[in-house]
Amino acid sequence: MIGEPSAAPVATPAERRRRRRGARGATELIAAAPFLLPSLVLFGAFVFYPLVRSIYLGFHATDPFGRREIWVGIEQYQDVLTSPDFVHSLLVTGQFTLYTVIPATAIGLYLALLAYQRLPGIIVFRTIFSSTVASSVAVSSVMFLLLLNPGVGVLNYLIDRTGGPTVSWLTDPTWALPAVAMTTVWMNLGFATIVILAGLQNIPEELYEAARADGASPLDEFLHVTLPGISPTLLFVSVVGVIFAFQSFGQIHILTRGGPLDSTNVIVYSIYQEAFLHYNIGLASAQAVVLFVIVLLLTLVQFAAAQRWVFYR
């Protein structure tokens, strides 16, 4: 056989590689399937199916019990996008996002910088600063319900003592959204602090020393070592913060129920009302799909913008 020309057409090395990879790919897939199956089943049942189902329902009108499904095409999507109520919800959600993401990230950064100091007993403060991550939305909301109470709440007590005008936090349309946002910032602070602290700990000590040897002031160090070092972390915190903000429901349900005068009626709350108070499942599904697209686009925009200010080592 040796030296005899092969009857089969000679495969180029690239072709051979591809064929080999194809064969190996199939074997690997079979081997991987049992490992992937459990999470595929869970994701399928609780993520992919509801997602597909929502999109489907968005194209169908339903009776109040969600039983009869009549194909209505993009009609409901048109309704959603042209509805003043939905646009209002969108604006409220946008405001809510600004009020929560920026302060939570900024204060989280500040607390993380404080907690990063190497001082005896600093672990106590690290624990305190990050503790809100361990409290549930319901517990935090009830706590703030008391703190914000116009009659017996601590906040008004303090304002009163300093001579300022007291505020009906949750019943005044001007103050309801900031009050809910304040609650949310407090709730998200622990998460932001933990993540940013972890980011700070990833910055090599040598960079600070090099900067100091280079004659950098503490401000220079912060601007040229700390901020660039934690920029991927800040991106992560802000992306997750925006998603959290767009998904907020619990604190609004407990504190204001979307009121007063729809001033805290964010998208998810409006979806909830549409689906479970008005039993308009189809329209609610259309709203949910629009929300999904908006969050997706926002996240993509954030990542695109991040190209300019995030540095991965």
Add this chain to the structure above:
Amino acid sequence: MSVTFERVTKQYGEVDALVDFSLEVDDGEFMVLVGPSGCGKTTALRIVAGLEEPDAGAIFIDGRDVTELKPRERDIAMVFQDYALYPQMSVYDNIAFGLRTRRASRQEVDRSVREVADLLGLSELLKRKPGQLSGGQRQRVALGRAIVRRPRAFLMDEPLSNLDAKLRAQTRIELIRLHRQIQKTVLYVTHDQVEAMTMGERITVMDRGRLQQVGTPNDVYARPENIFVAQFIGTPAMTMFEGVPREDDGRVVVDAGQLRIALSNQQAEMIRGGGSIEGVSVGVRPEHIDLASRFGERPAAVTFMARIDVVESLGNEAHVTLLLDGRSIIARLDPDAPVRVGDEERFVVAPEHLLLFDSASGRRLR
């Protein structure tokens, strides 16, 4: 710029990083601090830089006490082992950073950066980020960042240890050349004795926070102050024979296990003059252990039979591991020396190549 350590002490918890450490580095000198890891060499460097504060003692730069000064007030530059380049900045900005923090004018920054980039062959790379550079290029950027400020002294902490062997050898030569060109004081920390021997005008050998010896490379190699320096400097390491000296018919011999080492008259005087020396360590460099068959007719200080265990031929020389009295010792022989693994051979050492140490104190007798 001269740098002086005056009785500097530094502890980390229970660990002595520096103990009563005094050293003078002359203006323009290339001084290498060398020692095993944990010997305090890096701590010494960081104290000069102002990144650590000594527990006791003082640092003088050009005779001025700088112990309390901040790093930026000391006018020195540091090159770090991992380069510590700012990852988000271009090569240009990395080099320019130290000038900008000192409020240099835009033209001045540009001129200095380009000059240094030219000197280090970085001109083509100025727009790149550190992540896009090879190890050697990053190394040069780190150097550029140090040079551009025209500091009065350079502190370098194992700057070559992340480079591969070939690049390290090249960069060693470049650094020596650079030092000749800019004529500034360099304090260079390394654990690599090849770097220490080849680059240092003088070498400071340290162990466990204590200064062991300061001297030229030749001094430290040929006339080590104590057993630690003798065994730390030189590869393969010096062999030590522990023994007891005794008078024998007007001469002094050292009985070390089965070996009988005859000392010269001069060496005998060292033992006699050393007071009550109970144990002597006799040091022999690998290159001073010869095959008896090639040694000639001269009298040898010691003659012994040993079995050849391993032969490592390096082309220009051979490192031969001998088994003697149950221990391995290494001899450095010609590559064509007639040795075969398993053979018993007779080896000799010439008397002038013995180094004598007091076993108790570790100090060399002289």
